[in-house]
Amino acid sequence: QLHLQESGPRLVKPSETLSLTCSVSGASLTSNSYYWGWIRQPPGKGLEWIGFITYSERTNYNSSLESRVTISLETSTSQFYLTLNSVTAADTALYFCACALGPTTGIDYWGQGALVTVSS
């Protein structure tokens, strides 16, 4: 069974960089067709897709965040990463890492989420 777990700082200062790690067990990051991604949810609001990375390190990002976001992966540690630059209070959210088993399956697996607060 595939399992995902987010980790990283829960408090980030405005203008600084948010960095989160997703640790994967039960599957390989090199699995053909899998999409490894990030989704966030501001408190009391809906879901916002941030982006994903494939086993071949092809990335796609939400156009509204593309200038500030990078998703990368490290197969040797079975982890993938999110960095979001120049954060503001509007980036305060519950950040989920997730996995879609293919391009047309929906998002099959989710981490439990990590609440990141942007505040001085």
Next chain:
Amino acid sequence: DIHMTQSPSTLSASLGDRVTITCRASQSISNWLAWYQQKPGKAPKLLIYDASSLQSGVPSRFGGGGSGTEFTLTISSLQPDDFATYYCQHYKNDLYTFGQGTKLDIK
């Protein structure tokens, strides 16, 4: 970018009711649509993919339909565990967008 609009935003219903949630896409997305259920403080759960395919383990009272720009999620007979927020999401051309959500609560 493709915009997804759900209706209604909130829905009050009783146990045993049949309910339908609608999701409209700003352009055709064929059948590249998924539905999720989310409870407070929890990760979403995939219910339906490819507009009408039931995810393994999801009760058969959940059903999805539609194609192109208009889609529906129907729950045939509401159970206590079904009161939650529901989201649609498209995945056309390897880009994702979620609808704003529909909160289903007890009347």
